[in-house]
Amino acid sequence: MEPEDRQLDSESLRILQKKKSQTMSGELPLNINIKEPRWDQSTFVGRANHFFTVTDPRNILLTNKQLENARKIIHDYRQGIVPPGLTENELWRAKYIYDSAFHPDTGEKMILIGRMSAQVPMNMTITGCMMTFYKSTPAVFFWQWVNQSFNAVVNYTNRSGDAPLSVKELGTAYVSATTGAVATALGLNALTKHVSPLIGRFVPFAAVAAANCINIPLMRQRELKVGIPVTDENGNRLGESANAAKQAIAQVVVSRILMAAPGMAIPPFIMNTLEKKAFLKRFPWMSAPIQVGLVGFCLVFATPLCCALFPQKRYVYVPLQSDHDF
Incomplete structure (x- = not known):
């Protein structure tokens, strides 16, 4: 037996002895x-x-x-x-x-504001400000731009190592989502000028929902083209499925919209009532902090519960022709 073989055998023996001693x-x-x-x-x-x-x-x-x-x-x-x-x-x-x-694929430390743990504090701040400063055109443009910039950072930080986003794809999704959100918000603001102020408070939610419908499919367009990996029960890769990608992206869009709904649907009713009270009339600067706090309370529960709506792994039907897309 060669010295290297004896060294490998002794190393294997050491590991086995360590496992045994740990059990004992x-x-x-x-x-x-x-x-x-x-x-x-x-x-x-x-x-x-x-x-x-x-x-x-x-x-x-x-x-x-x-x-x-x-x-x-x-x-x-x-x-x-x-x-x-x-x-x-x-x-x-x-x-x-x-x-x-x-990052699960690259092992690199992720950008702080792009991590899942930053979703609640970042979203509560941005969403709260979007819902507070929704009347003027500059404020709508600014906060919708901030929101989509944050979404771009999150999507880039959590990009798949299997199908990474190019700078061009990221830029296209960013510009399209920002344009769609701003256009929706400004258009709805114009339509709601002569209706109840309460209805106007829901404009930011409509803009966010529209932006998600644009942003997410564009951010994951490569998956729509080439598919996402499909494995068997033992983790062996069988191929890629564009149909599975379509289902997954549709579920992400639904969960993201539902995730935003409580924080953007419940506070308007509360704020509409509070702003008629003497306290906020006396201290109008408190409107933004209260709105941010209400949104944050909703997001603490809505974020994980909506993420949990759909399983991250699902069984899919695989036809016999494994060389075709399924």
């Missing part, structure tokens, strides 16, 4: 599947628990040291190394911290 000493086992979410994703409750953890705004307050520590725990665990005293709850916590900050 009660340390964390190495068979926990941290590639998948902790909760059953075939149920709405399981998906909701998963997304409440993924979108937890507290994750954006984590320091670089905490993020790097979570990455080390996950990388070590995948290689069969378990830090002494690590519990299963701590392992799952590290997994969700890691997933919240590092």
